[in-house]
């Protein structure tokens with residue numbers, strides 16, 4: 141008889157690298173119970189007070205606090221984002237770096253509430269976002285801003301039908317109406333107000349208020365985000381119709397062409413009539429950016445926006461993003477595994493490892509004074525032009541299994557700076573400067589700081 145058969149039950153289970161049918165059924169049953177409750181919560185009807193909140197610091201546009209996003213799979217619960225906290229100050233670019241699978245995209249999908257349910261769920265934590273949205277009247281309609289003359293009297297204009305022809309009264313005279321203000325692109329203006337929402341508590345239906353108009357997302361491969369059966373113009377006009385009530389077809393077209401112009405597309409009229417497959421990769425990414433811009437968002441989440449592009453186009457797209465940020469006076473959450481892009485673009489950097497943030501600080505702190513052994517390793521693995529070394533440094537070992545994370549530092553098996561404390565609990569986040577935080581036992585003496 142083999143020793144495997146003689147091994148105690150618990151030991152046998154530990155040594156196996158597969159699950160029995162019975163175990164899978166038990167996991168599925170427990171998953172269903174949790175995900176059903178979370179799905180129900182997302183689909184509930186809720187009053188705005190239930191998801192209104194306040195920011196810890198009014199200078200921020202986004203604050204993520206202790207976010208846990210899990211995937212409930214047949215193999216067990218994947219803790220893709222496991223207690224992540226960071227903020228995006230208004231007007232800044234925050235870069236998120238980390239190796240493949242560390243939870244960068246899942247963090248951004250959580251902010252947009254675009255996780256694929258029922259498996260993917262925000263389990264706990266807060267995502268506070270400062271929105272700047274239409275003020276609504278008692279009937280739930282946006283309140284127009286009317287034009288006034290120098291003395292404050294209303295200004296009137298001829299009423300037009302959908303085709304842009306003047307509407308006439310019974311006597312054949314043009315009907316007049318109060319003139320609504322328009323922005324520089326000719327889009328109708330409404331009264332706005334600031335509100336802070338906790339996205340983690342928002343029902344899915346309410347997210348339509350934020351997606352596109354407040355937070356826009358630019359993905360790695362634009363072809364997967366553009367609809368192949370509609371023209372670029374069709375898809376761009378749709379954004380204006382969705383986000384700017386009262387826009388006519390002519391308003392939308394003017395705005396779309398203007399947006400294509402802004403992102404540096406030559407012959408915007410022609411691109412307006414093209415289908416996505418008729419454009420190059422770089423042009424498609426420009427179109428995606430113009431689409432993000434059309435909603436006039438305050439936060440742009442760019443998930444590997446240049447990975448599919450060649451180096452020259454990459455540089456142009458990054459320039460464009462920088463330009464847009466200034467234009468909309470917005471902020472960017474830039475996700476990439478390319479440290480070069482982060483160095484060029486980011487004001488603040490968040491370093492993720494296996495679903496957690498292990499270090500964050502200003503770009504200068506992370507690049508000039510990296511503290512976590514993983515961040516130091518990342519810097520060393522960067523290619524350098526004038527280096528005399530033939531091979532790049534690589535961090536030995538692998539990330540732990542996301543279904544069965546250890547309770548000690550996740551980087552321990554790969555770390556060459558390990559000390560006694562590393563065999564204890566997972567290290568707490570320690571503050572080492574007003575803006576610099578690190579989760580590593582090497583800095584435990586700084587624990588008295590205002591760590592979070």
Ligand SMILES: Nc1ncnc2c1ncn2[C@@H]1O[C@H](COP(=O)(O)OP(=O)(O)OP(=O)(O)O)[C@@H](O)[C@H]1O
Nearest residue numbers: 211218220239240241242243244245246247477542
């Ligand atoms: N639909 C899913 N079902 C199960 N697990 C998932 C799912 N989507 C993502 N994950 C897991 O979540 C973890 C984080 O994935 P994520 O896509 O956020 O990584 P990433 O940091 O964006 O990586 P990359 O740089 O490759 O894009 C991974 O372990 C991944 O396997």
Ligand code: SF4
Nearest residue numbers: 549552555562580581
């Ligand atoms: S806590 Fe210990 S094992 Fe983890 S990164 Fe720091 S030194 Fe290495």
Ligand SMILES: [Mg+2]
Nearest residue numbers: 244245246443
């Ligand atoms: Mg990703």
